[in-house]
Amino acid sequence: MPPLMTLSGVFTLRILAVAALIAALLVALQAGAAPRELSTELKQADKALAAHEYALAYKAYARVAARNPLAQFNLGLIEREGWGRARNPAAACAWFGKAAQGNIPAAHQFFGDCLADGIGQAADGKAAEAWYRKAAQAGIVYALCSAGQMYIRGQVVGKDVEHGLGLCAQAAQAGSAPAMLRIADYYKDGTEVPQNLAAARYWYQQAAENRDHLAQYRLGVMLGQGEGGDANPALALSWLEHAAAEGYAPAYLPVAILYANSAPDPATGALTPASLAKIYMWNSAARATTNNAATLAEIKRIAQLVNQVMPAEWKPALDRRVAEHLGRFSAN
Template sequence: MAFDSSNETSTPGFGSTPAPSSTTSQSSLGPAFCFGKPASGTNYFKPTTNLFGSSFAKVTPHDANTLFAMATATYNNVFANSYEDKERALRYFIQAGTLGHVEAQCKVGDLYKEGYSTPQNYGLAIEWYTKAAANGSTAAMLNLGIMSEEGLGRLFKDYTGAYVYYLQAAEREDAEAIYRLGRLYHTGMGVLTDLVRARTYYERAAKQGHVLSSYNAGCMYQFGLGDATTSLFTAPKIDYNKALIYYMQAAKEDYPDALCNVGYLYEKGHGVKLSFEQALHYYQRGAEKGSHQAHQNLGELYLDGKGTSIDLDKAYYHFDVAHKGGITESQEYMNVVQERRRKEKYPVLPGYDTHNSNNNNNINYITRAEHQRIVKEKDENIATLMEQMKMQQAQIDSLMKKLFPA
């Protein structure tokens, strides 16, 4: 707002009363907010330390947009870490919301839900979200759906209520709401399970770049779920090509399980040319981003030497991480690695029957060097014995010639 210094004494500050003026009336100026230096000779402002500092007198603004701008500036100020600054931002948002500012109403709901500068209060959050939703806020509709689904501010989880709110937000093409509708149909929460609708919603949200929707759509195509033509008498229609397309959309955003599943398709040659090297690459990326299944699959490649050389140490490491992440089968693979390590370091003594259960409690292992020494010694003994047998045979032949001359 341009500031006219000639009318400075007639412009009210925050909560101040207009100074008498013989030239300009307050009604002709309308409500104004002075952000500049106060006029000399007035005492309507106390000395200020910052733009929205607490040194101002009581604030009684009248413009919702200005209040919202002030609230947003205070809220986003990286230096406004004090309780007073946070409380001021909340107060401005409430004032703007009270004056009908829809985005401010939704923001107040967020702050009460988060417990920002105020005790967490789900009841007030729902109240403000409801005001914003009634005024057309898509974000408020989504948040009401989330709170219903999670049972926040309610005695029980309300999946039916969540469905209604998600549907309202989805009609406004909100990607998160569309995804959550798909998930409700996928799991049968609040609605009858309908995999066809679930896949339809996942694909619809995936077109807007929703990562989880892309991943879930990929899973449904990989396992043949959600196809309208599938019946009890027909096999699921698996489409690895579409599964790969959706997985790649999520993989571009480094979604861990999508990276893992792309690696799986390369390892098995589903929808792509089989490539253990590519499988290793995507498994490594998925493991780096936190996919425990990717760790498991990496361990198997290192164990078998597929796409890389055999490395029992790396295999054991990845199996261990996967096992700690909840993949139970990893323990069996860890046992296999330990057994292979033991056999390489301690070969079984010659003649030992590994299938004899009587030996299970008395396994005698030797070092590889000792094993090689024994084998060499045995070979030398056999060679010496053969030489002795040749000499004995020569002696027998000589004796026979003497006894039975030709």
């Protein structure tokens, strides 16, 4: 079976979703950043929010917001994300400011964003940095990257790329995988800092080793294409399959392609049965998780080629494995 395609043109870079950042900040908050009594009276409101009963949740949080900064923070999230209502960034920032004054660490981070961007009040870089540093001191070390971004862009503070990278590096060195990913993106993109592909590859690996799926994906891309160092298809496949195995859908098709381009069995000159099965399964998973017409056309072409050489009796068992994998991650 000949190689199906090269790696170039099939990878797309994805930015970290806002929801993922919110989840990371809430983990820090729930780990002890807020007194237990603040959350005790919010159980019903939290239950309504989890059930997407946003109007009910908003009313329940608002009833206790005057005395509960955690309720203020959650009201800010509802306003910011537009859950059950139109997005209102200014109202969100007003709530985040109150929650920050009430010593909610996640609010320190978000209120810093408000001040950096001038949402609902005049932009104030010094105040934003102070809140970012307070968030970092409370355990949300990624906030240092947000402070660093202001310096890298020269946003409401004097432009100082080296200082900005240094702030983000502090967060990365403290173990923040999102900070590692952020530095890697800066070096990879080469738009806001001088491009350094070797440094990008290094930082993607640090984040990948901390189980950041996007970093595993991007590291796999660089290894496969020989960016920032020698190409290493075997290691590229390893990292991409790590991400795919944990439900990171953009990695499905690249994994199928790398298996298709793997070394044939020396005894037969054909792909091994294991490789054929992997191509079929990851290609099937990719088909189930994309609506992109060009990607679907490529998936169809791969399926046609695999079907020419793979025994049809394999399909039921392989299809069950694909369904089981997708079922584990369908809620993500």
